[in-house]
Amino acid sequence: xxxxxxxxxxxxxxxxxxxxxxxxxxxxxxxxxxxxxxxxxxxxxxxxxxxxxxxxxxxxxxxxxxxxxxxxxxxxxxxxxxxxxxxxxxxxxxxxxxxxxxxxxxxxxxxxxxxxxxxxxxxxxxxxxxxxxxxxxxxxxxxxxxxxxxxxxxxxxxxx
Amino acid sequence: xxxxxxxxxxxxxxxxxxxxxxxxxxxxxxxxxxxxxxxxxxxxxxxxxxxxxxxxxxxxxxxxxxxxxxxxxxxxxxxxxxxxxxxxxxxxxxxxxxxxxxxxxxxxxxxxxxxxxxxxxxxxxxxxxxxxxxxxxxxxxxxxxxxxxxxxxxxxxxxx
Numbered sequence: 356x357x358x359x360x361x362x363x364x365x366x367x368x369x370x371x372x373x374x375x376x377x378x379x380x381x382x383x384x385x386x387x388x389x390x391x392x393x394x395x396x397x398x399x400x401x402x403x404x405x406x407x408x409x410x411x412x413x414x415x416x417x418x419x420x421x422x423x424x425x426x427x428x429x430x431x432x433x434x435x436x437x438x439x440x441x442x443x444x445x446x447x448x449x450x451x452x453x454x455x456x457x458x459x460x461x462x463x464x465x466x467x468x469x470x471x472x473x474x475x476x477x478x479x480x481x482x483x484x485x486x487x488x489x490x491x492x493x494x495x496x497x498x499x500x501x502x503x504x505x506x507x508x509x510x511x512x513x514x515x
Numbered sequence: 516x517x518x519x520x521x522x523x524x525x526x527x528x529x530x531x532x533x534x535x536x537x538x539x540x541x542x543x544x545x546x547x548x549x550x551x552x553x554x555x556x557x558x559x560x561x562x563x564x565x566x567x568x569x570x571x572x573x574x575x576x577x578x579x580x581x582x583x584x585x586x587x588x589x590x591x592x593x594x595x596x597x598x599x600x601x602x603x604x605x606x607x608x609x610x611x612x613x614x615x616x617x618x619x620x621x622x623x624x625x626x627x628x629x630x631x632x633x634x635x636x637x638x639x640x641x642x643x644x645x646x647x648x649x650x651x652x653x654x655x656x657x658x659x660x661x662x663x664x665x666x667x668x669x670x671x672x673x674x675x
Contacts, residue, residue, distance in 0.1 A: 378660055382658075408631050411631075412628050423624040423628040464594070468582075470569075472577050495547070497544075
């Protein structure tokens, strides 16, 4: 099994997408994060849902969470206005790095090694040729785990 | 809305659970991670699916992913044997910290502040009283995002 066979569609947004739409997408589909693509459609970062929460919460409350209790309910209701008019690119943490990139011909073990080394929840599979760069899909850790367990015939077998 | 109303069931395992069963649970339910409970049933850590991948991949391949290509297919098939007979507690990274813990009476904003500060994908809601400690459930970042968006009536509204 090669990376191109393992790659699946994954919810993604552009750096130029509306931050509020991205937050809605995470909320409605119960996603732990989104893949963010740059202007050329290449993987730029993984945006965790917890980062969107961080954008919503006033800085002084993050520094001292005990202050959350003193923010009145009405103010809390207005939190999401922090997302209105903002782009996804503005919500990325300063430390955001591109996700690991696998070649379509990489083996499952090569993808696993990349994922383990980078401690990443997903690997993007990208084909690069003369016509440019194309995202084929994403391999999540749980999908790769399933593939590796299937290979050894242990999925669904009695507990070891 | 208080933390106790937001808390939901979440797939969890014990430190003493079989590592292979835990990997199967992640694979079958497509989970990005599991909540790990200690011997007393208290939240001990979050076990990401990528960490299970790391346990599967031989150390020399993680150090040098180019070596993955030279591991023959037959060897790759045996990878999952690395999980057989191991306990979940043995698979946790040395740096594993307990997830943030919220009190049942915490407000959504207090939970959000905690999540943002710890950059955690989830917060565990725990009731502590004279009879001991009881896990009420977990609040994920996407669930909290949904709650905060719902409050402001922006979920499903036209793009901002």
